[in-house]
Amino acid sequence: MKITLRLLKTKEEILSSYLIMKELRPCIEEANYVDLIRELEIKSNYQLLGVEVDNKIEAVSGFRISQSIAWGKYLYIDDLITTSNSRSGGHGKEMLDWLSEYAKKNLCKRIDLDSGVQRFGAHRFYLRERMDIICYHFMKTL
Secondary structure: OEEEEEOOOHHHHOOHHHHHHHOOOOOOOHHHHHHHHHHHHHHHHOEEEEEEEOOEEEEEEEEEEEEEEEOEEEEEEEEEEEHHOOOOOHHHHHHHHHHHHHHHHOOOOOEEEEEOOOHHHHHHHHOOOOOOOOOOOOOOOO
């Protein structure tokens, strides 16, 4: 089994992550997916990291580097998902390790992410990976 982690850049590579991303973000539509990723790349330096197993994407993480007064320079993980068939196979940890190294190389002080309160399995994983719960995230629909 050959496992490779790499940034997904081409239209074909991005599209290959659609079905996995849809498991996490069911509202996205395939027809708009590549354009949405391209827009996020331009507007917020968003990038897609893929875990490829035997030439098939099995996990994906969308992330960006940003900076704020409160946090300094940080890497924010917008999306982190493994296919339902390959969960608990180590791909999430591989992505977090890769993202940690990427953040360090880019002089980030921390990694942040938000996770829906219903995602109990993900929370167990994040805590196991030594991430801390540090705040509540509030939202108001307009």
